[in-house]
Amino acid sequence: LLCVSQDFDFFYFVQQWPGAYCDSDKNSCCYPTTGKPAADFSIHGLWPNYNDGSYPQNCDSNNPFDASKISDLISNMRKNWPSLSCPSNDGESFWSHEWEKHGTCSESVFDQHSYFETTLGLKQQTNLLKALKAAGIEPDGSSYSLENIKDAIKEGSGYAPWIECNEDSSGNSQLYQVYLCLDKSGSNLIECPVFPKGKRCGSEIEFPTF
Numbered sequence: 001l002l003c004v005s006q007d008f009d010f011f012y013f014v015q016q017w018p019g020a021y022c023d024s025d026k027n028s029c030c031y032p033t034t035g036k037p038a039a040d041f042s043i044h045g046l047w048p049n050y051n052d053g054s055y056p057q058n059c060d061s062n063n064p065f066d067a068s069k070i071s072d073l074i075s076n077m078r079k080n081w082p083s084l085s086c087p088s089n090d091g092e093s094f095w096s097h098e099w100e101k102h103g104t105c106s107e108s109v110f111d112q113h114s115y116f117e118t119t120l121g122l123k124q125q126t127n128l129l130k131a132l133k134a135a136g137i138e139p140d141g142s143s144y145s146l147e148n149i150k151d152a153i154k155e156g157s158g159y160a161p162w163i164e165c166n167e168d169s170s171g172n173s174q175l176y177q178v179y180l181c182l183d184k185s186g187s188n189l190i191e192c193p194v195f196p197k198g199k200r201c202g203s204e205i206e207f208p209t210f
């Protein structure tokens, strides 16, 4: 018996702020072929993880990304899961990378269609921008307390997030990615069993415009 599906403990659901991807000194950014995305958080991925902080990847080379399996989701994907990498593209290479690196490790719960559909649903459900705006936290280029940002997301989503920061070209720490966690059945948000290793943000961070 050939067993390709590895077990895992939970998922990270990771969303990115496009303004911080684009103004960082590390990336250049290119708007999708379909145009500049809305000024909203967008999906980075849904990543199986172990409780000890490690994670499986590239679990099944026999199940490559196949856009024809998600044709009914493509317009939603373009809106909510755009790729900002260069050169300008329609997102398929980003989706393919995410499925093959992370999604294939969740085959015990998802096929390609349910993997992408579930992830799109989580973005709706968590509505980060609405949660932040409700607390007066806007993508206006000013700085906000990390604690207030985390509290607002917890208030809106019900769960404590982990925030990943990056630096703009002047070296200011800014809101880049938001991590929430999903149980291993892929059905419910949960408190994260462990937060990703990463640099501290600092107590005040910029929320850049996009």
Ligand code: 5GP
Residues within 6 Å of the ligand: 012, 047, 048, 049, 053, 054, 055, 056, 101, 196, 197
């Ligand atoms: P970076 O080194 O930029 O933080 O992450 C590079 C890539 O490694 C991410 O896009 C993601 O695919 C993977 N990665 C980084 N940290 C984690 C983690 O804690 N859990 C999982 N599952 N993947 C991660």
Ligand code: 5GP
Residues within 6 Å of the ligand: 016, 021, 044, 045, 082, 083, 084, 085, 094, 097, 098, 101
């Ligand atoms: P990860 O391996 O960290 O899950 O995904 C990062 C990979 O996806 C990198 O190879 C990166 O170039 C590519 N990528 C394409 N579009 C985007 C995007 O909009 N944001 C991020 N963070 N990575 C993207």
Ligand code: 5GP
Residues within 6 Å of the ligand: 146, 150, 161, 162, 163, 164, 165, 198, 199, 200, 201, 202, 203
């Ligand atoms: P505390 O444990 O007092 O909440 O946070 C101590 C320090 O840990 C903060 O000043 C901040 O730099 C870092 N920290 C707290 N929460 C987060 C987070 O969600 N992401 C990152 N990157 N650092 C954090």
